[in-house]
Amino acid sequence: MTPRRRPLDRQQIIDATLELADSQGLAAVSMRTIAGRLGVTPMALYRHVTDKRELLDGLVERLLLELPIPDRELPWEQRLRELAVGLRLIASRHPDVFLLLFARPAFTPAAVRPRDAVYDALRDAGIAEELVPRAERLLSTLVLGYAASEAGGRFSADESVRAGEEFEWAQELVFEQIRRLS
Amino acid sequence: MTPRRRPLDRQQIIDATLELADSQGLAAVSMRTIAGRLGVTPMALYRHVTDKRELLDGLVERLLLELPIPDRELPWEQRLRELAVGLRLIASRHPDVFLLLFARPAFTPAAVRPRDAVYDALRDAGIAEELVPRAERLLSTLVLGYAASEAGGRFSADESVRAGEEFEWAQELVFEQIRRLS
DNA sequence: ACCTGAACACCGTTCAAGT
DNA sequence: ACCTGAACACCGTTCAAGT
Numbered sequence: 562m563t564p565r566r567r568p569l570d571r572q573q574i575i576d577a578t579l580e581l582a583d584s585q586g587l588a589a590v591s592m593r594t595i596a597g598r599l600g601v602t603p604m605a606l607y608r609h610v611t612d613k614r615e616l617l618d619g620l621v622e623r624l625l626l627e628l629p630i631p632d633r634e635l636p637w638e639q640r641l642r643e644l645a646v647g648l649r650l651i652a653s654r655h656p657d658v659f660l661l662l663f664a665r666p667a668f669t670p671a672a673v674r675p676r677d678a679v680y681d682a683l684r685d686a687g688i689a690e691e692l693v694p695r696a697e698r699l700l701s702t703l704v705l706g707y708a709a710s711e712a713g714g715r716f717s718a719d720e721s722v723r724a725g726e727e728f729e730w731a732q733e734l735v736f737e738q739i740r741r742l743s
Numbered sequence: 744m745t746p747r748r749r750p751l752d753r754q755q756i757i758d759a760t761l762e763l764a765d766s767q768g769l770a771a772v773s774m775r776t777i778a779g780r781l782g783v784t785p786m787a788l789y790r791h792v793t794d795k796r797e798l799l800d801g802l803v804e805r806l807l808l809e810l811p812i813p814d815r816e817l818p819w820e821q822r823l824r825e826l827a828v829g830l831r832l833i834a835s836r837h838p839d840v841f842l843l844l845f846a847r848p849a850f851t852p853a854a855v856r857p858r859d860a861v862y863d864a865l866r867d868a869g870i871a872e873e874l875v876p877r878a879e880r881l882l883s884t885l886v887l888g889y890a891a892s893e894a895g896g897r898f899s900a901d902e903s904v905r906a907g908e909e910f911e912w913a914q915e916l917v918f919e920q921i922r923r924l925s
Numbered sequence: 926a927c928c929t930g931a932a933c934a935c936c937g938t939t940c941a942a943g944t
Numbered sequence: 945a946c947c948t949g950a951a952c953a954c955c956g957t958t959c960a961a962g963t
Contacts, residue, residue, distance in 0.1 A: 568927065592956060603956080605928050613956065660845055663895040698892075698902070699913045706888030710880075713845040720880070731881045734920045750946065774937060785937080787947050795937065 569601060571609045575619045579658065582620070587657035618669075621661050625671035627651050630678050637682040638736055644678060645704045645732060649725065652708035659712050662705060676701070687743035696739060703731060751783060753791045757801045761840065764802070769839035800851075803843050807853035809833050812860050819864040820918055826860060827886045827914060831907065834890035841894050844887060858883070869925035878921060885913060 567573075577598045582590050592613055596603040610616045628647045631640040652659040667676070679697045688696060707728040710716050716724055749755075759780045764772050774795055778785040792798040810829045813822040834841040849858070861879045870878060889910040892898050898906055 591954085593954085602929055604930085604958085607957075608927060660842070663842055663845070663891045663897050665895075665897065666899065667892075667897045668899055695909050695912060698898070698909065699916070702888040702892055702913075703885060705892075706884040709845045709891075710849075710884055710887075713847075715845050715847065715849045716880070717848065717850055727877050727880065730877060731884075734881070734917070737920065738916045773935085775935085784948055786939085786949085789938075790946060 569599065569605060569609060571619070573599065574606055574609055574616065575623055578616060578620055579623060579655065582658050583655055617661060618665060620658050621665050622669060622671040624651055624655055624658055624662070625669075625675065627654075628675055630674055633681060637685040640678065640682045641700065641736070642729075642732070644675060644682075645700075645728070648675075648704050649708045649711070649728065652712040656712035660709055663709065667701070683739070686739050688739055689742070692742060696742075700732075700735065703735065704728070707731070751781065751787060751791060753801070755781065756788060756791055756798065757805055760798060761802055761805060761837065764840050765837055799843060800847060802840050803847050804851060804853040806833055806837055806840055806844070807851075807857065809836075810857050812856055815863060819867040822864045823861065823882065823918070824911075824914070826857060826864075827882075827910070830857075830886050831890045831893070831910065834894040838894035842891055845891065849883070865921065868921050870921055871924070874924060878924075882914075882917065885917065886910070889913070 574595065578590060578595050581594060581598060592603045592606055596606055599605075606616075610619065628644070628651060631643040633640075635643075666672075676697060679700060680693055683693050683696050684690070707724065711721050711724045720727075756777065760772060760777050763776060763780060774785045774788055778788055781787075788798075792801065810826070810833060813825040815822075817825075848854075858879060861882060862875055865875050865878050866872070889906065893903050893906045902909075
């Protein structure tokens with residue numbers, strides 16, 4: 562047996578798991594198949610992740626880290642649009658894992674950056690400070706809902722073709738109301 | 744062994760599965776535990792459901808059948824509010840199974856009744872016929888998103904306390920836009 | 926420190942057999 | 945027609961052992 566160059570680490574395991582989930586589906590993800598991909602026995606994984614559940618948590622965190630945060634100098638509408646586009650792109654790249662977002666709390670470290678970016682945009686839009694968190698939850702729930710519907714297959718194939726355009730229509734309706742609240 | 748009174752049927756299996764998912768979580772649902780609850784061997788289930796995936800599909804259908812359809816004589820806003828309340832109630836009763844809604848197509852038989860009810864309400868609100876389907880998808884995605892966030896634990900415990908009120912706030916914003924489109 | 930072998934208590938599903 | 949027994953190819957995870 563050729564010895565492994567780098568010893569195993571958590572990041573490698575998460576990367577391998579994401580690749581597997583994207584190519585074969587979440588159902589194909591097992592500690593044993595992940596280990597197989599890494600050329601290691603299943604038990605070797607347990608030195609780096611506490612168990613499978615915690616590994617899936619790490620996967621979701623990783624997804625959120627892929628989201629680019631727009632430049633603060635841009636107009637607030639554009640920043641919100643770019644965040645939404647980024648999230649929908651993540652959903653299309655990682656459809657199975659994306660659905661796990663609903664089952665994980667939105668206040669993990671990786672979730673803080675996107676949320677703060679939305680807070681900033683809403684403040685720059687001029688809405689009252691006490692409305693900022695609920696407006697953020699409206700926007701994040703809306704984009705997550707559309708992205709999950711599309712990624713999970715709730716919308717028909719025909720609807721999915723237009724889902725981007727349709728989400729943007731819904732988004733503009735909400736922007737309209739945000740301007741009204743300002 | 745005492746002989747089973749009624750022979751097993753699909754409905755019994757789905758009921759037992761839903762009970763199990765609600766009380767022990769979706770992770771505890773296995774063909775073997777379901778069979779155990781019904782006093783039968785796992786293999787007996789396969790005469791009535793084709794496999795586990797198809798059984799979970801049946802579970803989601805069953806959830807949608809729980810949704811009461813409001814009286815057509817009521818004002819359109821009230822009908823939409825009642826549908827939303829009903830769906831959020833289903834989510835709170837069956838949090839684990841509810842998340843599966845995003846992964847199942849929205850055009851199954853059981854999904855037709857609630858969607859038609861929303862179509863009717865939107866038409867009565869007076870919005871243009873070609874906007875009806877996308878407005879329905881906006882509303883259903885919004886309510887599904889809020890309900891799933893709450894049921895799945897995306898919102899913090901503190902947020903969940905207010906989630907009902909907060910969803911209604913978001914819903915009224917959308918109603919405002921629907922009136923504007925009319 | 927990092928990985929393995931063997932083992933335990935589970936899975937979904939098929940197939941031939943029983944009544 | 946409806947259910948079972950035995951079997952197959954899997955799971956997650958623990959623990960003692962190897963290097």
